[in-house]
Amino acid sequence: MSQSVHVRAFRNLLGDGGVVDDPERIATYTTDQRQLFTGSTFAVLKPATTEQVADMLRLAAHHRIGIVPQGGNTSYCGGATPDDSGRQIIVSLERMDKIRELDPIAMSISVDAGAILKNVQEAAAAVGLLFPLSLGAEGSCRIGGNIGTNAGGLSVVRYGMTRDLLLGIEAVLSDGTVVSDMRKLRKNNTGYDIKQCFVGSEGTLGIVTGAVLRLVPLPTRRATAWLKLASGAPLAELLSLVRRESADLLTTFEFMTARSIALATEAMTGPPSVRAGSGGAVLVEFASSSRHLDLEDLMEAVLAEAIETGWIEDAFLAQSGSQRTAMWRLREAIPEGEKRRNGSVKHDISVPISCIQRFLDLADTQVRSYDTDLELSVYGHVGDGNLHYNVLVPPAVDRMEFTKRIESSLSLKLYDTAAALGGTFSAEHGVGRFKKHLLERYGDVGRIAAMRRIKTAFDPADIMNADAIVCPLVEKSAR
Incomplete structure (x- = not known):
């Protein structure tokens, strides 16, 4: 059956607004967020209901058409981008954007x-609650994609990853079977926790169509501080002190090197005057919904104790909402600063918190041994062990060629170091297509075998996002 016939069949199911087959419009969906790869598809499907998703998947399964689910297309690992065969079709959930119940x-x-994540946050805030998942792409990323990648972000140290915020799920399997478990229960011990199979699956097991998410009281008070680190300041010990003495009110502990801060400053209009110490800087924030806690006094006491250790050269406590916003703008401008500088080769490293300094020391030696002229931008959510260890692309150098060279050599050395310390190559970005070979290189054999069995059970024909993460045990029949 020709592709045009397939398009007509899908249009009969989804209506005219449910199918995009104009090449110019399709092009906005086929390149990954980092512009490292452009795939090919003959159509983008936009179902409006779970029932339409089920009908669509039944038709796709019947004709062995490969499916690539796509949320906001913000994946860093190519997990929402079709391959270049032209035989996969994109399914965008942008029309399924309703708040069902609060x-x-x-x-x-x-x-x-x-x-969209931002819309969920705002809906919760309107009734005095907080959905605590927070990341740079929150204005465009979608909940299904957050679940598919187990998104992390800025508040994991207190609230956890997406999997920790997920109470219930609705999903459709490759044969059109609807899995409905939209209960808002904190306790539900009734067999296998099926919803967790879809967390981190990046669309390889089915299409998530709905979710029940956990909310928390909306913080009404915050205390935000900028810490200028002394050279050699032990990040893990400093974090431990702050967490202990803040009664676990810590929501953010963001580390930045001086180079990252400089890049962000260059990308900003009217940047704040805060700077790095000789060891970089940390952005710390406490938050509480209580009217009875004086967070500023608490922060001052914690900072005074930290300064006594000699780990901090100086500290600045935000005195207004505008000062707090300026500090956050600087932290969030780092990726844009890297992009303006000609981009970077990103390493989404995760190591045990106690090993962060060890990793930084070993990695620095490896980079200098590889090429003393390389520049780094290192920052991240070290409160949960996540470092974005990025190698800057030199000016006037082809970004794609440089990326290929680094990823085939230096990157593997960095990942080897992380693995030796009990860490991993992907803290929050996922695996997708770009990091599949790394999962095969560093993944436990038994764990990968179990993942393949799960893939086979859920999607035996390999229709769902084929060639992302893992392949099923059976030979692939759909791409």
Whole structure:
């Protein structure tokens, strides 16, 4: 059956607004977020309901058409981009963006998987609650993609990853079977926790169409401080001190090197005057919904104790909302600063918190041994062991060629070091297509075998996002 016939069949199911087959419009969906790869597809499908998703997948399964689910297309690993065969079709959930139910007493929100993260946050805030998942792409990324990549972000140190915020799920398997478990229960011990199979699956097991998410009280008070680190300051010990003395009110502990801060400053209009110490800087924030806690006094006491250790050269406590916003703008401008500098080769490293300094020391030696002229931008959510260890692309150098060279050589040395310390090559970005070979290189044999069995059970024909993460045990029949 020709592709044009397939398009007509999908249009009969989804309506005219549910199918995009104009090449110019399709082009906006086929390149990954980092512009490292452009795939090919003959159409983009936009179902509006779970029932339409089920009908669409039944038709795709019947004709062995490969499916690539796509949320906001913000994946760093090519997990939402079709291959270049032209035989996979993109399924965008952008029309499934409703808030289904908000229960302030149960502190839960039920949403379509196409709901934009920022909209979910705002819906929760309107009733005095917080959905604590927070990341740079929150204005465009969608809940289904957050679940598919187990997104992390800026508040993991207190609230956890996406999997920790997921109470219930609705998903459709490759044969059109609807898995419905949209309960807003904190306790539900009734067999296998099927929803967790879809967390981190990046669309390889089915299409998530709905989710019940955990909310928390909306913080009404915050204390935010900028810490100028002394050279050799032990990040793990400093974090431990701050967490202990803040009664675990810590929501953010973001580390930045001087180079990262300089890049962000160059990319900003009216940057704040804060700078790095000889060891970099840390952005610390406490948050509480209580009217009875004086967070500024608490922060001052914690900072005074930290300064006594000699780990901090100086500290600045935000005195207003505008000062707090300026500090956050600087932290969030780092990726844009790298991009303006000609980009970077990104390493989403995760190591045990106690090994962060050891990794930084070993990695620095490896980089200098590889090429003393390389520049680094190192920052990240070290409160949860996540470092973005990025190698800057030199000016006037082809970004793609440089990326290929680094990823085939230096990157593997860095990942070897992380693995030797009990860490991994992907903290929060996922695996997708770009890092599949790294999973095969560093993954436990038994764990990969179990993943392949799960893939086979859920999607035996390999229709769902084929060639992302793992392949099924059976030979592939759809791409």
